[in-house]
Amino acid sequence: MAKRKPQLIAYHVGVTLLTMISVGTVLLLLMGVGKATIEIAIINGLLVVFAVDYVARLVLAKNRKIFLIQSAFDLLGIIPLHPVFAFFRLGRLVRLIRYHHLFWRLRLNSKWTRAYHQFIYKTGFIYLFSFSVTIIVVSAFLFSLTEKQSLANALWWAITTATTVGYGDETPHTAIGKIIASVLMIGGVGFIGLLTSTISGFFTTRGQQVAASQEKHEQADFDQLLLKIEALTTKVDDLQHQLDTTSRHKQR
Incomplete structure (x- = not known):
């Protein structure tokens, strides 16, 4: 290195x-x-x-x-x-x-780092998350300007709107504010839905991979056990053959 x-x-x-x-x-x-x-x-x-x-x-x-x-x-x-x-x-x-x-x-153990890299990049989580946050932040900034709200309140409004929680404590009153809210509802909810499905899909796939890996190991152990049993059976047959041969020699 x-x-x-x-x-x-x-x-x-x-x-x-x-x-x-x-x-x-x-x-x-x-x-x-x-x-x-x-x-x-x-x-x-x-x-x-x-x-x-x-x-x-x-x-x-x-x-x-x-x-x-x-x-x-x-x-x-x-x-x-x-x-x-x-x-x-x-x-x-x-x-x-x-x-x-x-x-x-x-x-x-490097398994955690590999799983992290796979989750962040290979699933596209980083891109979906970035787009989701960008939509929320831009909407909050525009909402703050049009509705004369503080940035903190605007960000809170954007998060509750994008996640479909909608407490109703902050609402748009101007026409431009309502347009911003509409764009956020359509775009934000869509990306957050994709984000949620990506997370659930990753863990579902990981669970299936772990189960398949365990099944593969169990099958390998079972096959190895069968080979040992077969070898032991062969040795017992050889021993029985030797005993039969010895017994016939004694009878003569």
Whole structure:
């Protein structure tokens, strides 16, 4: 395995620390612990840092299309609608763990990492999730502008509308707001439905694969047992033949 450059390792360590600080600060803000003004200042400062980092990596990327797909969570993590979007930055840590093969270095089972990669990328979950969040975020932003609502309330409205929960505490009153709501109902519900079916389909397929694997192992064990029984039967027949031969010799 090729050695990682010290500068790259230092950069990744710095990203990890900043990610943990941002997530921890958001948790403190949501729980009402500490001074909100200081926590908001830290959150906004780190938002700028991660935004600059994202743009720099996008400019330097050799294949921007692949970068946009693989860094979908990073883009969601720099959306300034609500501090909770900082939790999407944890996806960056997962990629860093896979990049440095930390599970392999720690001699941990790699089945989890393979299942994670299969679930996130091969099923198309990352794309559906990104589209769903994008529709919700854009709708919330437009709703906030047209209905003169705060970004937090607009985001809450968009989530409850897209998931068909519809508490009714926030509703559109303008014509443009109703159009936005209609688009969100059609597009958001469709993508979230696909998202739900993708998750259930993945676990159903995984269950079937596990059951088939167990059945295969059981069949292999059964076949091996039959071979042992057949070999034992052959040995018993040979022993019986030898006893019969010895008995006939004695009778003579």
